[in-house]
Amino acid sequence: MFFTSLFESNLQTKNIVKDIIYYPNIDSTNDELWRLFENNNSDLKKILVITDNQTSGKGRGQNKWFSQPSKSLTYSFLLDPVFSNNYFNLHALLIPVAIVQGIKKMAFIDLGIKWPNDIMYKNKKLGGILIESKGINKKLNIGIGLNINESCEDFPDELRDLAISLKDIIGYPVQREPLLAFIFNELNDLIKLNDIKLIINSWIQYCIHNNKQVSFLQEGMQINGIFKSINEFGQAVINHDSKLINYDGVINIL
Numbered sequence: 102m103f104f105t106s107l108f109e110s111n112l113q114t115k116n117i118v119k120d121i122i123y124y125p126n127i128d129s130t131n132d133e134l135w136r137l138f139e140n141n142n143s144d145l146k147k148i149l150v151i152t153d154n155q156t157s158g159k160g161r162g163q164n165k166w167f168s169q170p171s172k173s174l175t176y177s178f179l180l181d182p183v184f185s186n187n188y189f190n191l192h193a194l195l196i197p198v199a200i201v202q203g204i205k206k207m208a209f210i211d212l213g214i215k216w217p218n219d220i221m222y223k224n225k226k227l228g229g230i231l232i233e234s235k236g237i238n239k240k241l242n243i244g245i246g247l248n249i250n251e252s253c254e255d256f257p258d259e260l261r262d263l264a265i266s267l268k269d270i271i272g273y274p275v276q277r278e279p280l281l282a283f284i285f286n287e288l289n290d291l292i293k294l295n296d297i298k299l300i301i302n303s304w305i306q307y308c309i310h311n312n313k314q315v316s317f318l319q320e321g322m323q324i325n326g327i328f329k330s331i332n333e334f335g336q337a338v339i340n341h342d343s344k345l346i347n348y349d350g351v352i353n354i355l
């Protein structure tokens with residue numbers, strides 16, 4: 102059970118989340134958030150949808166998102182764009198920076214980021230972010246899955262070497278409600294600062310593959326390069342054959 106009142110009592114601001122809708126079970130919090138939005142629930146403001154048991158979690162691309170009931174954080178919230186159209190990519194970088202910093206404030210651990218927004222501990226994934234947008238004013242539906250109190254055996258066989266939970270890292274279970282509030286408090290502080298350079302520099306500081314070899318796709322071909330940085334528009338900058346390429350797609354760390 103996720104205790105929304107405990108979450109709210111740790112939340113320092115209602116700028117981002119005001120109405121919290123908890124479901125014991127739901128297919129996907131992103132899908133439910135769109136359903137609420139499309140049914141024009143005008144009485145609902147700054148909605149957070151959270152569940153203890155997401156039965157059809159979606160990952161980026163065609164991926165599925167696995168979560169163990171009552172042990173992880175699976176939630177989605179609606180956000181008005183913070184950056185203008187040219188800088189839209191920066192949303193995908195802002196969110197992981199807030200998560201890394203929010204978790205550090207509560208659990209005192211250093212997490213990393215893999216392009217564009219996987220939350221990593223060493224080379225294992227602790228969390229993922231799915232950002233969808235709709236409508237002319239491009240409302241953002243930000244879906245986040247974080248492995249919090251799972252044990253290694255809770256992950257399906259195929260994920261066991263790839264995924265990790267916060268409990269596995271620090272050695273004890275964590276209360277999810279204050280942790281989530283810390284993440285939103287951090288996000289609010291970053292949005293208030295409105296400092297694109299700070300977000301880019303923080304992202305690069307947490308990136309686990311900066312100046313490392315990565316492979317990426319160019320015109321359907323898989324090629325290698327060195328991940329160099331992030332440009333002002335929030336694109337990856339990769340050095341391939343001594344040329345700097347601005348890139349938005351998927352990378353693999355070599």
Ligand code: BTN
Nearest residue numbers: 129158159160161229230244246
């Ligand atoms: C990824 O790394 O592929 C993104 C994973 C995003 C998973 C979260 S869990 C809550 C929200 N609802 C979904 O169906 N997906 C996102």
